[in-house]
Amino acid sequence: xxxxxxxxxxxxxxxxxxxxxxxxxxxxxxxxxxxxxxxxxxxxxxxxxxxxxxxxxxxxxxxxxxxxxxxxxxxxxxxxxxxxxxxxxxxxxxxxxxxxxxxxxxxxxxxxxxxxxxxxxxxxxxxxxxxxxxxxxxxxxxxxxxxxxxxxxxxxxxxxxxxxxxxxxxxxxxxxxxxxxxxxxxxxxxxxxxxxxxxxxxxxxxxxxxxxxxxxxxxxxxxxxxxxxxxxxxxxxxxxxxxxxxxxxxxxxxxxxxxxxxxxxxxxxxxxxxxxxxxxxxxxxxxxxxxxxxxxxxxxxxxxxxxxxxxxxxxxxxxxxxxxxxxxxxxxx
Numbered sequence: 001x002x003x004x005x006x007x008x009x010x011x012x013x014x015x016x017x018x019x020x021x022x023x024x025x026x027x028x029x030x031x032x033x034x035x036x037x038x039x040x041x042x043x044x045x046x047x048x049x050x051x052x053x054x055x056x057x058x059x060x061x062x063x064x065x066x067x068x069x070x071x072x073x074x075x076x077x078x079x080x081x082x083x084x085x086x087x088x089x090x091x092x093x094x095x096x097x098x099x100x101x102x103x104x105x106x107x108x109x110x111x112x113x114x115x116x117x118x119x120x121x122x123x124x125x126x127x128x129x130x131x132x133x134x135x136x137x138x139x140x141x142x143x144x145x146x147x148x149x150x151x152x153x154x155x156x157x158x159x160x161x162x163x164x165x166x167x168x169x170x171x172x173x174x175x176x177x178x179x180x181x182x183x184x185x186x187x188x189x190x191x192x193x194x195x196x197x198x199x200x201x202x203x204x205x206x207x208x209x210x211x212x213x214x215x216x217x218x219x220x221x222x223x224x225x226x227x228x229x230x231x232x233x234x235x236x237x238x239x240x241x242x243x244x245x246x247x248x249x250x251x252x253x254x255x256x257x258x259x260x261x262x263x264x265x266x267x268x269x270x271x272x273x274x275x276x277x278x279x280x281x282x283x284x285x286x287x288x289x290x291x292x293x294x295x296x297x298x299x300x301x302x303x304x305x306x307x308x309x310x311x312x313x314x315x316x317x318x319x320x321x322x323x324x325x326x327x328x329x330x331x332x333x
Contacts, residue, residue, distance in 0.1 A: 054249060058165075061262065066126075067257045069104070069127055072104050072131065080106070080160065082189070083107070083158075084111070085290065087114070088114065090185055090187060090311050091156045093114070094117070096116075097156045098121060100158070100176065101123075107160050109136050119140060120140065121142050123141070144176075152180070154184060155185070156187065160189050160190075163272070163308075164190050164191065164266075167247070169271070182316045183315075185312070187311050189309050193216075193263060193267050194230050194237070194270075195230060195304055195306045196227055196304060198230070199223045202217035203223035207220060215256060234304055242274060246268075269308045282314075285311040286305075286308070287301075287303075287305035288305075
C-alpha cells in the first residue's frame with residue numbers, strides 16, 4: 001500500500017497519492033526541536049522505538065497480528081463508554097470527526113451512532129478489513145504521519161488508546177494540527193504510562209496475590225522500581241518547560257497481547273501539552289475521570305492522573321496567534 005495513498009476499505013474507491021503535505025505553522029519564529037531519549041523500561045531493551053527497524057517491525061506486527069486483532073474484537077461498547085462520554089462533552093453533535101487509530105473501526109461506528117460524521121483511520125488494513133465494521137462507516141488505511149487529507153478538513157480529531165503506539169509523536173501531532181479546521185478540537189484519551197498511580201496499583205494487587213501489568217510490573221520488585229522511576233519522571237517533566245518524549249522498545253514477541261506491551265511512547269499529558277502549546281494550541285483539559293476517585297485525581301493532580309484526557313483547540317485565525325505572541329499581524333507577509 002502506498003505510503004501517501006489511501007482507500008476506503010470494503011469498497012472499490014481508490015485515490016492516488018498526489019496529495020502533498022503542508023504542515024501547520026504559524027509564521028512567527030522557529031519552534032525548537034524536542035529532545036528525545038533512548039531509554040529502557042525496566043527489564044526491556046533500551047533501544048528507541050524511532051529506530052527504522054523497530055518502526056518497521058511494529059508496522060508489520062499491526063498489519064499481520066491476528067492475536068492482536070482478536071484482542072481488539074473483545075473491546076465492546078462498554079469498553080469505549082468513558083471515551084464516548086468525554087467526546088460528547090467537548091464536541092458538538094453533527095461535527096465532522098476523524099477517529100485516528102480506530103483499530104477495527106468499532107469506535108468510529110459508535111461515534112457515527114452518537115450523531116457525528118465520523119471517518120476512521122488506522123495503520124493496519126488487517127484490523128479494518130477483518131474487524132467486521134466495513135460498510136457501516138468510512139474507514140481509511142493510512143499512516144498517521146502522512147495523512148491523505150487536505151489541510152483544515154476536520155472539525156474534530158479524536159484518538160482512543162492511540163498516542164502510546166506512535167513512534168514519532170511530534171510528527172503525528174503536527175500532522176493532526178494540519179488537517180484540523182481553525183477552532184477545531186483535538187481529543188486524546190490514553191493511559192498515562194508515566195503516572196505513579198499505575199505501578200502503585202499494580203504493587204497493591206501483587207501484594208494481595210493479584211496480577212500486575214505485563215512487561216511493566218510483573219513482580220512486586222518490578223512494580224516498586226517502576227513507581228520510583230515514574231515519580232522521578234513526573235517531577236522532572238513538571239519542572240521542565242519543554243516536552244521530553246520518552247520511547248521504549250515494544251514487546252512484539254507474542255508473549256503478551258494488550259496491556260501496552262506493544263506501546264512505543266511512554267505517553268504523558270505533560271509532554272503533549274508542552275508541545276501543543278509551543279504550536280500555539282490552547283489546552284482545555286489534561287485529565288478527566290467518571291468515577292469519584294479518578295475525578296479527584298484529575299482535578300487535584302492532572303499531571304499525574306493515570307489516564308490522559310487531553311483536549312486542545314486550534315486557533316481560529318492566525319491573527320489571534322500573532323496577537324498572543326506580541327507580533328503585529330501587519331508584519332507578516
